[in-house]
Amino acid sequence: xxxxxxxxxxxxxxxxxxxxxxxxxxxxxxxxxxxxxxxxxxxxxxxxxxxxxxxxxxxxxxxxxxxxxxxxxxxxxxxxxxxxxxxxxxxxxxxxxxxxxxxxxxxxxxxxxxxxxxxxxxxxxxxxxxxxxxxxxxxxxxxxxxxxxxxxxxxxxxxxxxxxxxxxxxxxxxxxxxxxxxxxxxxxxxxxxxxxxxxxxxxxxxxxxxxxxxxxxxxxxxxxxxxxxxxxxxxxxxxxxxxxxxxxxxxxxxxxxxxxxxxxxxxxxxxxxxxxxxxxxxx
Numbered sequence: 471x472x473x474x475x476x477x478x479x480x481x482x483x484x485x486x487x488x489x490x491x492x493x494x495x496x497x498x499x500x501x502x503x504x505x506x507x508x509x510x511x512x513x514x515x516x517x518x519x520x521x522x523x524x525x526x527x528x529x530x531x532x533x534x535x536x537x538x539x540x541x542x543x544x545x546x547x548x549x550x551x552x553x554x555x556x557x558x559x560x561x562x563x564x565x566x567x568x569x570x571x572x573x574x575x576x577x578x579x580x581x582x583x584x585x586x587x588x589x590x591x592x593x594x595x596x597x598x599x600x601x602x603x604x605x606x607x608x609x610x611x612x613x614x615x616x617x618x619x620x621x622x623x624x625x626x627x628x629x630x631x632x633x634x635x636x637x638x639x640x641x642x643x644x645x646x647x648x649x650x651x652x653x654x655x656x657x658x659x660x661x662x663x664x665x666x667x668x669x670x671x672x673x674x675x676x677x678x679x680x681x682x683x684x685x686x687x688x689x690x691x692x693x694x695x696x697x698x699x700x701x702x703x704x705x706x707x708x709x710x711x712x713x714x715x716x717x718x719x720x721x722x723x724x725x726x727x728x729x730x731x732x733x734x735x736x737x738x739x740x741x742x743x744x745x746x747x748x749x750x751x752x753x
Contacts, residue, residue: 475650476657480559482552488562494571498578505582509589510620517596518617526596527749529622529678533720534599536713540671544608547668550626553661554581554633557640560654565644573640580636583690584628588620590738595745597621599676612674621676622745626669627683628690630662631703635687635694663706670717677717678748681724682741688729689737700725 489495516522558577562570596619605613637658641651669675684703687695704721708714724744732740 474653475560475564475646477556477560477654478657480556480563482555482559485555485559485562488567488570489558489574492567492571495574495578498575498582502578502582502585505585505589509585509592510625511615513589513592514596514617514619517619524593524596525749526598526619527745528599529597529676529745529748530599531677531720533677533713533717534670534673537670537673537677537708537711537717539602539604539673541604541606541609543668543671544612546664547626547672547674548608549661550630550665553658553665554629557633557637557654557658561640561644564646569644573637573644576640577632577636580632580691581629584632584686585625587690587738588623588625588628588686590736591623591741591745592620594738594742595749597679597745597748599673599679601673609672616674618674621674621679622748623682623686623741624669624675624679625683626675627666627680628687630665631684631687631695632691634658634662635691635699639694659703659706663703666703667707677720678724681721681728682744684721684725685728685732686737686741689732697726697729 486499489499513522517524517526554577558570558574561573598618599621601613601618634655638651638655641654646654666680669679670677684695684700688697688700701722704718704725707721708717711717728740728744731743
Protein backbone atom coordinates (compact mmCIF):
# COMPACT_ATOMS: atom_id res chain seq x y z
CA UNK A 471 0.00 0.00 0.00
CA UNK A 472 1.57 3.34 -1.03
CA UNK A 473 2.26 5.98 1.59
CA UNK A 474 -0.34 8.71 1.83
CA UNK A 475 0.64 12.22 0.76
CA UNK A 476 2.25 14.52 3.31
CA UNK A 477 3.86 17.96 3.27
CA UNK A 478 6.09 17.26 6.28
CA UNK A 479 9.13 16.21 4.23
CA UNK A 480 9.19 19.32 2.03
CA UNK A 481 12.24 21.60 2.31
CA UNK A 482 11.31 25.15 3.26
CA UNK A 483 14.63 26.70 2.04
CA UNK A 484 14.23 24.95 -1.34
CA UNK A 485 10.66 26.26 -1.64
CA UNK A 486 11.78 29.79 -0.81
CA UNK A 487 14.53 29.63 -3.46
CA UNK A 488 12.05 28.37 -6.03
CA UNK A 489 9.69 31.24 -5.22
CA UNK A 490 12.45 33.81 -5.63
CA UNK A 491 13.39 32.46 -9.07
CA UNK A 492 10.03 33.27 -10.68
CA UNK A 493 9.06 36.94 -11.16
CA UNK A 494 5.43 36.49 -10.09
CA UNK A 495 6.13 34.62 -6.85
CA UNK A 496 9.21 36.77 -6.14
CA UNK A 497 7.02 39.87 -6.38
CA UNK A 498 4.47 38.27 -4.06
CA UNK A 499 7.19 37.43 -1.54
CA UNK A 500 8.61 40.96 -1.72
CA UNK A 501 5.22 42.55 -1.15
CA UNK A 502 4.43 40.26 1.75
CA UNK A 503 7.80 40.75 3.46
CA UNK A 504 7.38 44.51 3.07
CA UNK A 505 3.93 44.32 4.65
CA UNK A 506 5.23 42.26 7.59
CA UNK A 507 8.09 44.69 8.20
CA UNK A 508 5.80 47.73 8.05
CA UNK A 509 2.55 46.48 9.54
CA UNK A 510 3.85 44.02 12.13
CA UNK A 511 7.37 44.84 13.29
CA UNK A 512 7.71 48.58 12.64
CA UNK A 513 4.17 49.30 13.84
CA UNK A 514 4.53 47.78 17.28
CA UNK A 515 8.18 48.74 17.82
CA UNK A 516 7.22 52.36 17.13
CA UNK A 517 4.78 52.13 20.04
CA UNK A 518 7.19 50.23 22.28
CA UNK A 519 9.91 52.85 21.69
CA UNK A 520 7.55 55.76 22.24
CA UNK A 521 7.64 56.97 18.64
CA UNK A 522 3.90 56.44 18.19
CA UNK A 523 1.04 56.77 20.65
CA UNK A 524 -1.67 54.12 20.43
CA UNK A 525 -3.86 52.84 23.29
CA UNK A 526 -2.83 49.39 24.51
CA UNK A 527 -5.49 47.15 26.09
CA UNK A 528 -4.88 44.09 28.27
CA UNK A 529 -7.20 41.42 26.83
CA UNK A 530 -6.66 38.63 29.35
CA UNK A 531 -9.72 36.59 30.34
CA UNK A 532 -10.25 34.55 33.55
CA UNK A 533 -10.18 31.38 31.43
CA UNK A 534 -6.55 32.07 30.53
CA UNK A 535 -5.52 31.31 34.10
CA UNK A 536 -6.95 27.81 33.68
CA UNK A 537 -4.70 27.03 30.72
CA UNK A 538 -1.36 25.66 31.94
CA UNK A 539 1.81 27.33 30.73
CA UNK A 540 3.41 24.62 28.58
CA UNK A 541 6.81 25.80 27.29
CA UNK A 542 7.49 22.53 25.46
CA UNK A 543 4.87 23.60 22.90
CA UNK A 544 7.19 26.34 21.65
CA UNK A 545 8.30 24.26 18.64
CA UNK A 546 4.68 23.94 17.50
CA UNK A 547 4.15 27.67 17.89
CA UNK A 548 7.27 28.52 15.88
CA UNK A 549 6.35 26.10 13.09
CA UNK A 550 3.59 28.36 11.79
CA UNK A 551 5.74 29.91 9.01
CA UNK A 552 6.96 26.56 7.71
CA UNK A 553 3.39 25.29 8.07
CA UNK A 554 2.06 27.52 5.29
CA UNK A 555 5.16 27.19 3.08
CA UNK A 556 5.50 23.37 2.96
CA UNK A 557 2.29 22.71 0.97
CA UNK A 558 3.66 24.82 -1.89
CA UNK A 559 6.65 22.47 -2.08
CA UNK A 560 4.31 19.50 -2.36
CA UNK A 561 2.34 21.26 -5.12
CA UNK A 562 5.56 22.05 -7.02
CA UNK A 563 6.89 18.50 -6.71
CA UNK A 564 3.67 16.77 -7.73
CA UNK A 565 2.07 19.25 -10.17
CA UNK A 566 4.95 21.26 -11.57
CA UNK A 567 6.13 24.87 -11.72
CA UNK A 568 2.99 26.37 -13.25
CA UNK A 569 0.81 25.08 -10.42
CA UNK A 570 3.40 26.28 -7.91
CA UNK A 571 3.25 29.81 -9.31
CA UNK A 572 -0.55 29.91 -9.64
CA UNK A 573 -1.29 28.71 -6.13
CA UNK A 574 1.72 30.44 -4.60
CA UNK A 575 0.73 33.84 -5.96
CA UNK A 576 -2.83 33.41 -4.73
CA UNK A 577 -1.74 32.37 -1.25
CA UNK A 578 0.81 35.18 -0.98
CA UNK A 579 -1.83 37.70 -1.97
CA UNK A 580 -4.22 36.44 0.69
CA UNK A 581 -1.68 36.27 3.51
CA UNK A 582 -0.56 39.79 2.61
CA UNK A 583 -4.18 40.91 2.85
CA UNK A 584 -4.50 39.29 6.29
CA UNK A 585 -1.55 41.28 7.62
CA UNK A 586 -2.65 44.54 5.98
CA UNK A 587 -6.21 44.36 7.26
CA UNK A 588 -5.15 43.22 10.74
CA UNK A 589 -2.92 46.31 10.85
CA UNK A 590 -6.05 48.46 10.47
CA UNK A 591 -7.09 47.08 13.86
CA UNK A 592 -3.64 47.53 15.38
CA UNK A 593 -3.30 51.16 14.31
CA UNK A 594 -6.49 52.06 16.15
CA UNK A 595 -5.69 50.11 19.31
CA UNK A 596 -3.09 47.55 20.31
CA UNK A 597 -3.59 44.63 22.66
CA UNK A 598 -1.44 42.63 25.03
CA UNK A 599 -1.58 39.85 27.63
CA UNK A 600 0.43 38.97 30.71
CA UNK A 601 3.28 36.68 29.65
CA UNK A 602 5.29 34.56 32.11
CA UNK A 603 8.80 35.81 32.81
CA UNK A 604 10.29 32.80 31.11
CA UNK A 605 13.41 33.45 29.02
CA UNK A 606 14.87 30.01 28.39
CA UNK A 607 15.81 28.69 24.95
CA UNK A 608 13.76 30.00 22.07
CA UNK A 609 11.59 32.09 24.39
CA UNK A 610 14.49 34.55 24.51
CA UNK A 611 14.08 35.14 20.77
CA UNK A 612 10.33 35.66 21.10
CA UNK A 613 10.71 38.19 23.91
CA UNK A 614 13.46 40.00 21.99
CA UNK A 615 11.67 40.37 18.65
CA UNK A 616 8.01 40.43 19.70
CA UNK A 617 6.97 43.46 21.79
CA UNK A 618 3.68 41.60 22.34
CA UNK A 619 1.33 44.40 21.37
CA UNK A 620 -0.62 42.82 18.50
CA UNK A 621 -2.67 40.11 20.19
CA UNK A 622 -6.17 40.77 18.79
CA UNK A 623 -6.67 39.40 16.23
CA UNK A 624 -4.09 36.61 16.40
CA UNK A 625 -2.19 36.50 13.12
CA UNK A 626 -0.91 33.05 14.05
CA UNK A 627 -4.48 31.77 14.01
CA UNK A 628 -5.43 33.73 10.90
CA UNK A 629 -2.47 32.34 8.97
CA UNK A 630 -2.90 28.68 9.94
CA UNK A 631 -6.63 28.78 9.18
CA UNK A 632 -5.81 30.40 5.84
CA UNK A 633 -3.30 27.62 5.09
CA UNK A 634 -5.71 24.82 6.00
CA UNK A 635 -8.61 26.20 3.96
CA UNK A 636 -6.79 27.64 0.95
CA UNK A 637 -4.62 24.60 0.31
CA UNK A 638 -7.70 22.41 0.69
CA UNK A 639 -9.13 24.49 -2.16
CA UNK A 640 -5.90 24.15 -4.14
CA UNK A 641 -5.81 20.36 -3.76
CA UNK A 642 -9.39 20.16 -5.06
CA UNK A 643 -8.65 22.45 -8.03
CA UNK A 644 -5.56 20.41 -8.89
CA UNK A 645 -7.55 17.19 -8.93
CA UNK A 646 -5.47 15.52 -6.23
CA UNK A 647 -6.76 11.94 -5.76
CA UNK A 648 -9.29 11.54 -2.96
CA UNK A 649 -7.06 9.57 -0.58
CA UNK A 650 -4.15 11.98 -0.91
CA UNK A 651 -6.40 15.04 -0.74
CA UNK A 652 -8.02 13.73 2.44
CA UNK A 653 -4.62 12.97 4.01
CA UNK A 654 -3.22 16.39 3.15
CA UNK A 655 -6.30 18.28 4.31
CA UNK A 656 -6.44 16.33 7.57
CA UNK A 657 -2.75 17.02 8.15
CA UNK A 658 -3.29 20.75 7.67
CA UNK A 659 -6.45 20.81 9.79
CA UNK A 660 -4.73 18.98 12.64
CA UNK A 661 -1.68 21.22 12.33
CA UNK A 662 -3.82 24.35 12.43
CA UNK A 663 -5.53 23.07 15.59
CA UNK A 664 -2.17 22.27 17.22
CA UNK A 665 -0.69 25.69 16.42
CA UNK A 666 -3.85 27.45 17.59
CA UNK A 667 -3.69 25.61 20.91
CA UNK A 668 0.00 26.46 21.21
CA UNK A 669 -0.61 30.23 21.16
CA UNK A 670 -2.54 29.82 24.42
CA UNK A 671 -0.34 27.13 25.94
CA UNK A 672 2.82 29.24 25.68
CA UNK A 673 0.89 32.35 26.80
CA UNK A 674 1.34 34.43 23.67
CA UNK A 675 -2.41 35.04 23.42
CA UNK A 676 -5.68 35.08 25.33
CA UNK A 677 -8.86 33.16 24.59
CA UNK A 678 -10.18 36.56 23.46
CA UNK A 679 -7.70 36.64 20.58
CA UNK A 680 -8.98 33.51 18.86
CA UNK A 681 -12.61 34.40 18.01
CA UNK A 682 -11.49 37.71 16.52
CA UNK A 683 -9.06 35.86 14.24
CA UNK A 684 -11.67 33.30 13.19
CA UNK A 685 -14.17 36.08 12.51
CA UNK A 686 -11.59 37.92 10.41
CA UNK A 687 -11.03 34.83 8.28
CA UNK A 688 -14.77 34.37 7.72
CA UNK A 689 -14.88 37.92 6.40
CA UNK A 690 -11.69 37.67 4.31
CA UNK A 691 -12.44 34.25 2.76
CA UNK A 692 -16.16 33.64 3.40
CA UNK A 693 -16.48 30.79 0.91
CA UNK A 694 -13.71 28.82 2.65
CA UNK A 695 -14.15 29.77 6.33
CA UNK A 696 -17.88 29.54 6.91
CA UNK A 697 -19.48 29.58 10.38
CA UNK A 698 -19.88 25.79 10.05
CA UNK A 699 -16.13 25.40 9.37
CA UNK A 700 -15.34 27.61 12.36
CA UNK A 701 -17.61 25.51 14.56
CA UNK A 702 -15.89 22.29 13.44
CA UNK A 703 -12.48 23.86 14.07
CA UNK A 704 -13.42 25.24 17.48
CA UNK A 705 -14.88 21.89 18.56
CA UNK A 706 -11.46 20.28 18.14
CA UNK A 707 -9.66 22.62 20.54
CA UNK A 708 -8.42 21.43 23.94
CA UNK A 709 -10.32 18.12 24.21
CA UNK A 710 -8.22 17.00 27.20
CA UNK A 711 -8.10 20.27 29.15
CA UNK A 712 -10.32 20.57 32.21
CA UNK A 713 -11.52 24.00 31.07
CA UNK A 714 -11.72 22.92 27.42
CA UNK A 715 -15.51 22.99 27.15
CA UNK A 716 -15.69 26.49 28.65
CA UNK A 717 -12.92 27.73 26.35
CA UNK A 718 -14.68 26.35 23.29
CA UNK A 719 -17.99 27.85 24.41
CA UNK A 720 -16.37 31.27 24.93
CA UNK A 721 -14.73 31.21 21.50
CA UNK A 722 -17.97 30.09 19.81
CA UNK A 723 -20.14 32.68 21.57
CA UNK A 724 -17.73 35.55 20.93
CA UNK A 725 -17.33 34.57 17.27
CA UNK A 726 -21.12 34.47 16.84
CA UNK A 727 -21.46 37.90 18.46
CA UNK A 728 -18.80 39.41 16.20
CA UNK A 729 -20.45 37.86 13.16
CA UNK A 730 -23.82 39.33 14.11
CA UNK A 731 -22.49 42.77 14.99
CA UNK A 732 -20.24 43.08 11.95
CA UNK A 733 -22.65 42.22 9.17
CA UNK A 734 -22.77 45.74 7.73
CA UNK A 735 -19.25 47.06 8.29
CA UNK A 736 -15.62 46.17 7.46
CA UNK A 737 -14.36 43.47 9.80
CA UNK A 738 -11.56 45.61 11.33
CA UNK A 739 -14.19 48.05 12.62
CA UNK A 740 -16.03 45.21 14.39
CA UNK A 741 -12.84 43.98 16.03
CA UNK A 742 -11.88 47.53 17.03
CA UNK A 743 -15.21 47.85 18.84
CA UNK A 744 -14.62 44.47 20.50
CA UNK A 745 -11.28 45.74 21.82
CA UNK A 746 -12.95 48.87 23.20
CA UNK A 747 -15.45 46.63 25.01
CA UNK A 748 -12.58 44.63 26.50
CA UNK A 749 -10.95 47.88 27.58
CA UNK A 750 -14.09 48.91 29.40
CA UNK A 751 -14.43 45.50 31.05
CA UNK A 752 -10.84 45.60 32.36
CA UNK A 753 -10.91 49.20 33.62
